[in-house]
Amino acid sequence: MTTSLTGSFGTYGNMIKDGLEAxxxxxxxGTNEVDGKPIEFVYADDGGDPEQTLAAATRMVGDGINILTGTTSSAxxxxxxxxxEQQNLLYISGAAGIDDVTGLNANTFRASRQAYQEAAALSSVLEKNNNKTVVLAQDYAFGQKYASTITGILESSGSEVEKVLVPLDTNEFTPYARRISELKPDLLIVVYYGDGAPSMWQAMSQQGILDTTTVASVLVEKPHWSIYGDAAEKINFVTHYYPGAPGGEMNECLTERVPNADLSTHDGFVAAQQIVHALSTAGPDDVEGMIEALDGWSFEAPKGPMTIRSGDHALLQDMYLVSLSDNDGELVAHTVGNVGSEAAKP
Known part of the structure; x- marks a missing residue:
């Protein structure tokens, strides 16, 4: 497993590690074995540096490892x-949401959602069509592409969409909040991550946007819910998993092993499910057989049914619609609906 156990992505990498082991x-x-053979995970900390990721993977291949997983960054x-593909390995991407991982090649699978599925869920928050939507996103490659994906989904249903892109180094959000207020959207979709998020949400609250507009955003990990400030209970969230999410037997096992299981914990768990299925079906030395075993496989993840679509390996799944509420000073998440896997499929 090559992932970020330290650095800016360290929180996510450690969640994946916990989920993988669970x-x-x-x-x-409970045996940690397949066909009587123990399974051992080898970890390498890339610190969020893609060059270090590749260097660690190269060392692992040299040691005879042919299954890789755990990455947090899209790059x-x-x-x-x-x-x-070059080394003929089985690779299962971790928490990275970039759409381009889907369909990249036959050797590549994913254990999490992808940006399109979040975008489809965000676009469904306001049920009526032909509304006016503003998409607030960060002005860099991922934010631009994410905003364009949402725009395409909404415009296909007759909605009017305007994008407001914010430079990455922005620390004063009042002008952008005023611009959004002037546009008077029916729906505001916020795709914003990073250190400026608390100030951004504060600016939205100060301009009264959350009192006059339906606002939707992607729910982040629970340790970071404080970024929403006073806006928390007024936002319509979407996510693929959250602490306290409903589920069946696998979710019970996950939360028994990791009581604070969160987004990326689920991703690690799903990666392990795929690894066990591939090994039990084909054996550790048959990469082509492991790929064939996973291609088109349907299984019960902690969150519920998942299917690896045959051909491009998109991970089809439902998406949650979630609200937050204050419970004696602690924010608690509640499912208020879901977007089915068919509606959210890329």
Whole structure:
């Protein structure tokens, strides 16, 4: 497993690690073995640097490892996807949401949602068509592409969409909040991550936008819910998993092993499920057989049914619609609906 255990992505990498170990335990009925052979995870910390990711993966291949997983950054995920094809490895991307991992090559799979599925869920928050929507996103490659994906989905249903792109180094959000207020949208979709998020949400609250407009955003990990400030209970959230999410037997096993399981914990768990299935079906030395075993496989993840679409390996799944509420000073998430896998499929 090559991931970020330190640095800016360290929180996510450690969640994946916890989920991976829980997923192995739960998928093997506590034996951590497949066909009587123990499964051992080898970890390398890339610190969020794609070059270090590739260097670690190269060392692992030299040691005879032919299954890679765990990446958190989109840049690293793309690098390892190409590397897996070149070296004929099985690669299961971790938390990276970049759409381009889907369909990259036959060797590459994913354990999480992708940006299109979030975009489809965000676009469904306001049920009526022909509304006016503003998309607030960061002005860099991922933010621009994400905003364009949402725009395409909404415009196809007759909605009018305007994008407001904010430079990455912005620390004063009042002008952007005023601009959005002037546009008077029916729906505001916020795709914003990073250190400026608390100030951004504060500016939206100060301009009264959350009192006059339906606002939707992607729910971040629970340790970061404080970024929403006073806006928390007024936002319509979407996510693929959250602490306290409903689920079946696998979710019970996950939360018993990792009581604070969160977004990326689920991603690690799903990666382990895929690894166990591939090994039990084809064996550790048959990469082509492991790929064939996963291609088109449907299984029960902690969150519920998932299917690896045959051909491009999109991970089809439902998306949650979620609200936050204050419970004695602590924010708690509640499911208020869902977007089915068919409606959210890329």
């Amino acid at each position: 997923g192995l335990y739960c998928s093997t009925e 690293a995920a793309m690098q390892l996807g190409h590397f897996a």
